[in-house]
Amino acid sequence: MPVKKERNVRHLLRRTEFIDRQSRVDELMGLTTFADIVDNILGTAAHRLPAPPSVVFQNTGEDDNWRRGQELAHFWFDRMANDSPRPMQEKMALFWHGHLVSEIGKVGSAELMREQIDLYRRDGLDNFRDMVTEMSTQVAMLRYLDNNRNEADSPNQNFARELMELFLLEVGNYTEADVEAATAAWTGHSDNWQTGEYVWLDDLPKERWTPIFHDSSVKQFLGQTINNGGDPRRHGDETIEVILGNGVVPSGADKVHNRGRPTRLVAAEFLSRKLWVDFANQAPPAAVIDAMRDAFVAADFDILPWVRTMLLRDEFYAEEVLTGLVRSPIDWIASLLYALDLRSKDATPMWLMGNTGQLILHPPNVSGWKINGYYVNASAMEARARIAQGFAWTAGRTYWDDSGYLQFRHGRLTRDELIAAGPWPDYIPTMSDEEVVDNMSDLMEVTLAAPTRERLIDHLAAAGRWERSDLVFLILLAPELHVA
């Protein structure tokens, strides 16, 4: 059991709630055991909250789809940063958004993306099998991986392949014959392009020459018989049930060491590595993966006990994990919105987010979000610097006008405090350089490393009082603000 100490709790909060909010640190440090702390974050039965609210679009015109996409993105950022009483719900939804991927450009509808994201927000800690099954026939996914164009006479492997390769089982644990079988099982689903409604193609009125859209031929899939009678609409779901159930990695699979193993174990290991890499660091310890796999399978793929197992492992609090993750651009934005007490629509420059490597609702491809080194390079840092300048400018709008203050999470610093108190010509700043750095970081609820603090004080000493407000920007660029 991890030790209940502030460093561990802060680490846990940064990885699960985006930010180690002081109020949460205080609250959680007051609980009895570390398990209580993890349970509080996860919202286990004792703390369970209602399903999170959904964004209500203000732009309702037919041509406003792009604006609705912006609304959804800003709504979600606000939830992560400021609005959610249980940010772990949003964190899990972001994880699933980066794993069970759709991209709003190809989906072509903010409403359909909202539906998918809301599923991840609502059920992101519930049962994985149920969530994946529901996700598979939501129109967002039907469109994103072309399963709305997958018909008996004209199969399309895109969804069936990625369902196995990227969502559930991982490449090398099945054969091309399994891809072809799964593709057949998933035939017959489609959508109405105009309304975005789901359509089962064989329900459409038929002419004599209309083909049957669903391929009902019996298939062998990972050692099990599927597509064998019953409701044809559920044939695709059977592939998920087999992978997370009684399937077996075939003898022709590329991963020799997995041949003959139950696919549910292989899937649980794959998903456990993915979760660890996203929450902890790039090096999942084998013992942890084994334990997570066992917990996931034992809970019949309930997500909460699986995540709980990870968060209660001592390894999650090892030094290499504490310092092992770069704050993704989305995480970083959430932390800025919190520190500067801003609403996303007033501050987040979506047009620059793509240059950071991570634009919400636009995963780069079906493999989803990346981590660490992907976001650390000269080009991505140029985007972060410009974003930080934008946030500092937004925060500073009230500084040079008659208002005369900078607003932070926990209060204001006034122009008088930073530059001059009293009437001209008696410009006497109230605060020393040290006080400015300390007060500003306190008000932002940001913890600066001692050398960072000293260098920022040096900056103020060299720059003079007229440039003291630049400190907002420089704090946002301090390397520790970019580590998760």
Place this chain on the structure above:
Amino acid sequence: MLDNDISTASALNHLSVPEAAFATGADAHALDRRRFLQLVGMGLGAGLVAGPGSSLLDTAFGNGDTSRAAGPIGAGDGILIVLGMFGGNDGLNTVVPISDGEYYAQHGSLAIPAGQTLPINRSTGLHPELTVLKEFWDNDQLAIVEGIGYPDPDLSHFNSMAKWMAGQTSGIPTSGWLGRWLDGYLSGSKDLFAAAEVGHSLPLHMLGESSRATAIPASRPSFGARSEERYQRQYQTVRNLSASSTDFWNRQIGQAFVDQLEVASEIAPAIPEELPSVDLVARLEVQARLINANLGFRVLSAGWGDFDSHAGQPDQHPLRMQELNAAIRRFYEVLDPAWATRVTFMTFSEFGRTSQANDGAGTDHGTTAPHFVFGSNVQGGLYGERPTLAGLGRWGRMAHHVDFRDYYGSVIDGWLGGGSSEVLNRSIEDLGLFASAPGGTAPNGPTRPPGVSLVAGSNGYRPAVRLRAES
């Protein structure tokens, strides 16, 4: 830390920078005197002064945070531009087999009628959008290498792309093929201006064992390029902050901010505020301008997509071809003609597509595809062998005839000064793609591909690209 096998997760990591790659960052090395003098001569020196301890002079003599070990480009140096087509390009609709009845039968409604292609011989037509490549062909400067692939092809985007980028088909890649070339070129020293990806992350092929390329934004960098004292003070503080921690990622992040300042101060003067709105076109303009600035770049890379046309290919693939054509055109409009004999382009993609089209007007993941090598020093013609389509059923896939390592090796040895056996860890079969060595036709002389206008933007290209919602 990598997985024990090429799992999807590790393959994904390989497509950007694996953590291990950060551990080897070499320290500053002295700037080559030839290059130093050139930089000063170009008047870039003044803009580089970034406060105490990091002026150009300090950097030049090894006191700075980064350095430029390789110096400016040498008289016989070639520059390679690598274009990655992500998602699996439909090679059949790129280099169209216009005399092959199987193509028209299998590709169905997707097939391009012979009369619409840009014919290069009786059996071959280029995609109708590729007019600039047709000009290169007519000038005998376009090599089309047909049937490129590798044994036991992988149909996963990510595994296959990892193999292509790594330049190896088995084992766990820890570096990419051009990265390993860079290792040899820089001998382990650091140089931000020897190789670059124009984009926002660093793909595996640009990552070596001891050195890596620089990621450069596809826009004019604003942060780091101002000369006013207030900004210079900020830049210096950002540099100072970079050294404030010993934690691994803190240091990497700090160093990336410093690299960013170095890059911005050098390249901002060369990049205009306004760039073309189509992303790939903008990125190739940036590449041309980086070459014009003679900062020493030998390899420049850019990747784009989406080529994964499972459905609705007629609304997708022609746009990619349009973008490719417009980007090349723009590149040569911007490139100083004196540099034309130094530049060779090459394309790659993780695989091709199936020859059988589906009723959704799409194709599935394939195996092999043709690729282009072009530039003023390239020996135009058809290379390799065209895969047969005979007998291919719904899930049938074409056989490859040219190993992608031979493709790479021919470029390394023919254009980048050699080293294919070290880079690819095997001996290659040289395809003989080049008619002359870099600069050989007319050293720094004005050569320009025929038909390409000198006037920027004069072709009036306005692709009907359905840009995704700009955020």
